[in-house]
Amino acid sequence: NAGVTQTPKFQVLKTGQSMTLQCAQDMNHEYMSWYRQDPGMGLRLIHYSVGAGITDQGEVPNGYNVSRSTTEDFPLRLLSAAPSQTSVYFCASRGQKIYEQYFGPGTRLTVT
Amino acid sequence: AQSVTQPDIHITVSEGASLELRCNYSYGATPYLFWYVQSPGQGLQLLLKYFSGDTLVQGIKGFEAEFKRSQSSFNLRKPSVHWSDAAEYFCAVGLYTGTASKLTFGTGTRLQVTL
Numbered sequence A: 001n002a003g004v005t006q007t008p009k010f011q012v013l014k015t016g017q018s019m020t021l022q023c024a025q026d027m028n029h030e031y032m033s034w035y036r037q038d039p040g041m042g043l044r045l046i047h048y049s050v051g052a053g054i055t056d057q058g059e060v061p062n063g064y065n066v067s068r069s070t071t072e073d074f075p076l077r078l079l080s081a082a083p084s085q086t087s088v089y090f091c092a093s094r095g096q097k098i099y100e101q102y103f104g105p106g107t108r109l110t111v112t
Numbered sequence B: 001a002q003s004v005t006q007p008d009i010h011i012t013v014s015e016g017a018s019l020e021l022r023c024n025y026s027y028g029a030t031p032y033l034f035w036y037v038q039s040p041g042q043g044l045q046l047l048l049k050y051f052s053g054d055t056l057v058q059g060i061k062g063f064e065a066e067f068k069r070s071q072s073s074f075n076l077r078k079p080s081v082h083w084s085d086a087a088e089y090f091c092a093v094g095l096y097t098g099t100a101s102k103l104t105f106g107t108g109t110r111l112q113v114t115l
Helices: none
Strands: A006-007 A010-013 A019-025 A030-040 A042-051 A053-059 A062-064 A074-078 A088-092 A101-103 A107-111 B003-005 B009-014 B019-021 B024-026 B030-040 B044-050 B056-058 B065-068 B073-078 B087-097 B102-105 B109-114
Touching: A006 A088, A010 A019, A010 B056, A019 A088, A019 B109, A030 A053, A042 A062, A074 A107, A088 B102, A101 B044, B003 B087, B003 B102, B009 B019, B009 B030, B030 B065, B030 B073, B044 B065, B073 B087
Parallel strands: A010 A107, B009 B109
Antiparallel strands: A006 A019, A019 A074, A030 A042, A030 A088, A042 A053, A062 A074, A088 A101, A088 A107, B003 B024, B019 B073, B030 B044, B030 B087, B056 B065, B065 B073, B087 B102, B087 B109
């Protein structure tokens, strides 16, 4: 049981490049979400999904796309990276127990 | 809208001393409250949670927190801090509507422990 996994751990992009941050969970959780963490701002919700085929925007969705084709995977896509997207990104999943939200180890992204 | 305030950005305590990290929330109903800890380079780990009932809740690693409705606070405490407790601590309030959930986080308090 690996929990929530994220790849890559680190990534450097140039402005305008695109990439996908991967997130997978093996707990059969319906609810998954993406957060970004910036110094002095805590974690902010980007997008979330309540099940396969269903996604919705969070607090800071601009510049990011998501899809949920399977229960296990919830990738986050940056279509055209900007320096403002330099951050640490966390994926999380939650099961039926609303307080059991598990976080992945994070992806540190730098956009130059 | 719900919000969480952690007024202390950085706290330094000596090993063995007691600790209290402050958290104030703004929410219209009875909140779901959480404390998470983040060690350097790691993800977030749930320390404890409050939903209802006893206002003093116990968590992992010897931490406890007390919910005070009159003060809109959920402060985290530990009687004796260990060097391994050095980390960043986040308070969060949860909003749940049906199957959806949203956690709103505070900005975090970084704890430094001196030997």
